[in-house]
Amino acid sequence: MRAFVAVTEDRYFSEAAARLGITQQAISKRIAKLESDLGLRLFFRSRNGADLTEDGQAFLPHARALIGIADQAREGLRRRRRALRVDVLDTRVASIDLIRSFHDATSEADIEIITSNGYRSARAALTRGSVDAAYCRVSGTLEEELRAVPAYCEPLHLLVNRDHPLADQPSVRMAQLSGTSVWMPGNAPGSEWAEFYDSLGADFAITMDVSGPDFGWEHFVEQVGVAGRVSIVGERTRLPWRQDTVRIPLVDPVPAYPFLLLHHHQNRHPLLTALIDFVTRDYQPFDPDHQWLPEPDRASFPAG
Numbered sequence: 001m002r003a004f005v006a007v008t009e010d011r012y013f014s015e016a017a018a019r020l021g022i023t024q025q026a027i028s029k030r031i032a033k034l035e036s037d038l039g040l041r042l043f044f045r046s047r048n049g050a051d052l053t054e055d056g057q058a059f060l061p062h063a064r065a066l067i068g069i070a071d072q073a074r075e076g077l078r079r080r081r082r083a084l085r086v087d088v089l090d091t092r093v094a095s096i097d098l099i100r101s102f103h104d105a106t107s108e109a110d111i112e113i114i115t116s117n118g119y120r121s122a123r124a125a126l127t128r129g130s131v132d133a134a135y136c137r138v139s140g141t142l143e144e145e146l147r148a149v150p151a152y153c154e155p156l157h158l159l160v161n162r163d164h165p166l167a168d169q170p171s172v173r174m175a176q177l178s179g180t181s182v183w184m185p186g187n188a189p190g191s192e193w194a195e196f197y198d199s200l201g202a203d204f205a206i207t208m209d210v211s212g213p214d215f216g217w218e219h220f221v222e223q224v225g226v227a228g229r230v231s232i233v234g235e236r237t238r239l240p241w242r243q244d245t246v247r248i249p250l251v252d253p254v255p256a257y258p259f260l261l262l263h264h265h266q267n268r269h270p271l272l273t274a275l276i277d278f279v280t281r282d283y284q285p286f287d288p289d290h291q292w293l294p295e296p297d298r299a300s301f302p303a304g
Contacts, residue, residue: 003030011049083112084271087134094236095135139192153256155235173252178205183229185212199294253292
């Protein structure tokens, strides 16, 4: 269509081709295909250039109108600055800090936070294009069309009440938790985080108590403080403050919860590349001498 209008305005195929940045042979093929599709001859060709036939003259205003509509649509999409939609499990966990760091480092980064139930829903949302990126742990094989970038290995803390025998220690060795029952009411069956904590329990002889119900963070922290339960939380997890609870770093080794940044390989959101580059630059490699990850995660988190 643009080739047709260009030849109409310039009258010479060579000049129209130069204006469009293509070869004369290419523009001739485009005109020939258009004439073939329409079943009409659009130009009379002579040494003095190309002149419109009667059918060409009738077609010209429609061609210009179609090009105008296409240009308006393209410009409208260019002006449309849709926010980068990023999926997270919860707004209290480490992935929010990772997104905030990117937002602070990127001028005019318009970001929309979507909360879901982890990889189980994020993989479908990424495929549909309803989200552009997702922070989560992958349990099982990653879908072929998705790509993963290692983002963060979050150290874990023990959460106990102030009367617990370990409450006064600056850190707790993993061996000290052997035989302990750790209360994790949010470990939904089949979730990637429940699988992570099952691996942690198996490797360090810890029993994961997933009894509920899960009434949210306030109830969770209250039960640790009042009922004397023991639990594990991420270093960056923002918990409601209670005077009767204590968080203690876990060490020897440091158990780390792995976050991947997932995206669809065909997603072309302009901010997505910037986010991937930011995550890649900021990533601190897994340290196998001091940190612990489940064996299946180690392939996705190269050691430093």
